[in-house]
Amino acid sequence: MAVRHLVMWTLKDKADAPRFKAELDSCAALVPGMLHFRAAIAEPGCEANVDVLLDSTFADAAALDAYQNHPHHQAVSKLLGTLRQARHVLDYTTEG
Numbered sequence: 001m002a003v004r005h006l007v008m009w010t011l012k013d014k015a016d017a018p019r020f021k022a023e024l025d026s027c028a029a030l031v032p033g034m035l036h037f038r039a040a041i042a043e044p045g046c047e048a049n050v051d052v053l054l055d056s057t058f059a060d061a062a063a064l065d066a067y068q069n070h071p072h073h074q075a076v077s078k079l080l081g082t083l084r085q086a087r088h089v090l091d092y093t094t095e096g
Contacts (some may be wrong), residue, residue, distance in 0.1 A: 002057050003063070004092050010087075021052060030067055034045045039052065039054075
């Protein structure tokens with residue numbers, strides 16, 4: 001079963017959204033088993049309760065664990081933690 005990993009952030013300063021997304025984008029294709037990876041920022045005129053979204057899918061829980069523990073992801077996560085006000089996560093299994 002694949003694992004969908006959704007993360008949403010509210011930033012301290014919305015102007016940091018492009019930088020935040022660029023840092024997230026640097027984590028794409030870090031590990032085998034990453035099936036989908038897309039970061040997006042809220043767009044003016046569109047409804048949004050958060051500033052940045054990560055929508056990703058992993059082949060299994062082991063692939064997600066490898067991603068979360070990858071040294072590059074750890075470094076990016078530490079940096080992004082300084083820019084965020086709030087973080088919300090939802091992981092769930094799916095057929096693909």
